Amino acid sequence: MAIDEEVLALAEPDSAEESSLEAWYMDDTDLDQRLPHRKNPNKPCSVDTLRALGVLSWSLDADNYEEDAKFKAVKEARGYNYQDLVNCSPDTMPGFDEKIKMFYEEHIHADEEIRFVLDGSGYFDVRDLEDKWIRIECTKGTMIVLPEGMYHRFTLDTKNYIKALRLFVGEPVWTPHNRPQDEHPSRIKYLESMETCQTTAATA
Helix, strand or coil: CCCCHHHHHHCCCCCCCCCCCEEEEECCCCCCCCCCCECCCCCECCHHHHHHCCCEEEECCCCCHHHCHHHHHHHHHHCCCEEEEEEECCCCCCCHHHHHHHHCCCEECCCCEEEEEEEEEEEEEEECCCCCEEEEEEECCEEEEECCCCCEEEEECCCCCEEEEEEECCCCCCCCEECCCCCCHHHHHHHHHHHHHHHHHHHC
16 A cells, blocks of 8 residues: 655655764774764764665654654554564663673674664664774664664663664564674675665766
8 A cells, every 4th residue: 555645754764954863983992882982083974874874763752652743654654563662771671781792793684673762872883884883872762773784783871771662564583693694685685785875876
């Protein structure tokens, strides 16, 4: 069934002008993963750069998301028909230390990774096409989509707390495929999509 044009328009990811998302290229130190790890001087990464890598984001109403027209539009337009809640902190997550280590292992998924932060904060780290790490700060109200096949990892920040919705198309599959996965079909698909985007941009 065709999706209404108004829904599609409302579901568009935030532009650079609309977005409050902050991201930066990471330093190379081995200090606590929960620290910001900014370069000195800081080297920001723009929303446009993230979008070119396939990372999409929205700023939504985390307190009233069930009634938020934009959240509903994003779900409808992108086919997200499953959601659950994850509460990540030392007090609420069994095996917290092991889980945090697992989340921070570099990996890909065979589907998009979608998170909507309802409270707390954390960092998604993603690889650019030159294999450099970009750290994306996700705070209350941030909804983020990482594309299938993109190398990434997640960590809490020093507050040690995040509550987020996980969304999915169809039956949820959370299986991480740890790097190296260069022959994985999803990784190949991602790199081919990046080549197509670069070719299109070059000929525009």
